[in-house]
Amino acid sequence: xxxxxxxxxxxxxxxxPTPRLAIWWIVASEVVIFGGLLGVYLMHRIGHPEWAEAASxxxxxxxxxxxxxxxxxxxTAVLAHQAAEKGKGKEAAKLLGFTILGAMMFLMIxxxxxxxxxxxGYTITANTFWSFYYTAAGLHALHVIAGAIIMGFIAVDAxxxxxxxxxxxxxxxxxxxxxxxxxxxxxxxxAK
Amino acid sequence: xxxNNDGHDDGHHVNYRGIYIALLILFLIxxxxxxxxxxxxLPWLTLVTAFGIAIVKARLVxxxxxxxxxxxxxxxxxxxxxxxxxxxxxxxxxxxVMNHEGNNWENLAAKEAVQRGLAEAAGYSNxxxxxxxEAEVVVAAGFSAATSYGQICATCHGAEGAxxxxxxxxxxxxxxxxxxxxxxxxxxxxxxxxxxVLTVIRDGGPAIGASALMAPWGALYTDDQLEEMVDxxxxxxxxx
Numbered sequence: 001x002x003x004x005x006x007x008x009x010x011x012x013x014x015x016x017p018t019p020r021l022a023i024w025w026i027v028a029s030e031v032v033i034f035g036g037l038l039g040v041y042l043m044h045r046i047g048h049p050e051w052a053e054a055a056s057x058x059x060x061x062x063x064x065x066x067x068x069x070x071x072x073x074x075x076t077a078v079l080a081h082q083a084a085e086k087g088k089g090k091e092a093a094k095l096l097g098f099t100i101l102g103a104m105m106f107l108m109i110x111x112x113x114x115x116x117x118x119x120x121g122y123t124i125t126a127n128t129f130w131s132f133y134y135t136a137a138g139l140h141a142l143h144v145i146a147g148a149i150i151m152g153f154i155a156v157d158a159x160x161x162x163x164x165x166x167x168x169x170x171x172x173x174x175x176x177x178x179x180x181x182x183x184x185x186x187x188x189x190x191a192k
Numbered sequence: 193x194x195x196n197n198d199g200h201d202d203g204h205h206v207n208y209r210g211i212y213i214a215l216l217i218l219f220l221i222x223x224x225x226x227x228x229x230x231x232x233x234l235p236w237l238t239l240v241t242a243f244g245i246a247i248v249k250a251r252l253v254x255x256x257x258x259x260x261x262x263x264x265x266x267x268x269x270x271x272x273x274x275x276x277x278x279x280x281x282x283x284x285x286x287x288x289v290m291n292h293e294g295n296n297w298e299n300l301a302a303k304e305a306v307q308r309g310l311a312e313a314a315g316y317s318n319x320x321x322x323x324x325x326e327a328e329v330v331v332a333a334g335f336s337a338a339t340s341y342g343q344i345c346a347t348c349h350g351a352e353g354a355x356x357x358x359x360x361x362x363x364x365x366x367x368x369x370x371x372x373x374x375x376x377x378x379x380x381x382x383x384x385x386x387x388x389v390l391t392v393i394r395d396g397g398p399a400i401g402a403s404a405l406m407a408p409w410g411a412l413y414t415d416d417q418l419e420e421m422v423d424x425x426x427x428x429x430x431x432x
Binding site: 014015016021024025027028029031032035036039040042043044046047048049050051053054060064067068071072074075077078079082127128171172175176178179182183185186190191 | 208209212215216219222223225226238239241242243245246249250253254256257258259263264266267270271273274275277278279281282285286289290291292302305306308309310312
């Protein structure tokens with residue numbers, strides 16, 4: 001193995017390296033956060049027939065493009081992991097760079113989308129559907145931003161051949177953010 | 193599995209490109225699903241393609257990109273616990289969230305939101321002037337003072353207006369008994385009783401100097417419906 005291991009990763013009661021254990025732990029708690037949010041959305045969507053009208057104003061195509069962007073960024077993230085496993089730090093950094101690019105595209109499309117919606121009067125206080133829409137997609141977008149920033153630091157390290165194991169850790173987080181969107185997309189854009 | 197202390201073997205022989213292509217194909221189907229469903233008149237197709245495919249996609253990502261399939265079993269249990277607890281929470285609150293009424297309760301705010309929302313929706317789909325009219329029709333559709341009284345007022349004032357509703361039992365002052373002649377003969381009600389009853393229903397007890405336990409219900413009714421409610425309350429008054 002080409003990289004040095006932090007001491008913590010060599011001590012593990014579960015047999016799972018500590019950083020990976022930690023990220024899974026974060027994912028497990030995020031499951032409850034996003035799961036709860038989406039569950040509540042779903043219950044209201046079914047109990048409130050009037051939401052159908054509001055939901056019909058979301059822009060399926062922008063949502064679809066963003067789905068494609070995130071899926072692709074997940075693909076580059078897993079390729080970065082593969083490169084890191086082979087000790088190819090520079091390539092991992094490049095692939096993480098593509099992933100960050102995906103995150104930025106996602107956020108730009110999202111901003112464009114929200115800009116149009118807010119200008120049309122569909123603000124977070126317009127009604128409960130829009131409150132959910134901005135809360136769920138907004139919380140998700142915050143995760144995209146946080147992931148992209150952390151990924152930047154990891155890419156810089158990886159480029160210098162350091163801490164290559166972290167590429168996998170940020171990848172697990174990033175795929176989770178992708179999975180959340182995989183569910184948000186049909187909920188907010190497809191089921192009308 | 194080798195005893196690699198990374199806990200991970202290098203390369204799980206996952207065909208990442210293949211998984212990615214599969215994800216894209218599934219994604220295209222989920223977008224096309226509703227279009228096809230609509231054209232063929234199969235609305236449930238949307239649900240299947242949208243949510244069924246989301247689950248398949250999520251599984252592909254979780255197993256192959258997050259490598260959960262190769263992870264130690266304990267982690268799968270931790271994650272499963274999270275998912276199960278989350279479902280339990282949602283399932284536990286769902287009867288209260290999804291129903292808008294039960295044996296002894298009614299979620300007026302939710303019902304109101306549905307009505308208002310549907311009325312607005314009807315307005316949006318219409319250009320200009322017709323909108324308002326349309327909205328009123330939707331709100332008015334199916335309105336009956338007797339039903340509304342039974343759903344809202346009877347809990348305190350009793351189904352027969354005798355002030356003996358379940359929720360009214362412990363109230364001080366007690367809810368008005370509309371079947372009591374003395375109640376109606378009270379000088380404060382002998383002139384302009386319609387005005388007084390309408391005000392109390394619309395603006396609540398304090399508006400006529402009575403207790404705030406009688407809440408304002410004006411948001412529930414249009415002006416015409418308020419008049420109907422007044423008629424209905426007055427119909428309890430016994431003939432002298």
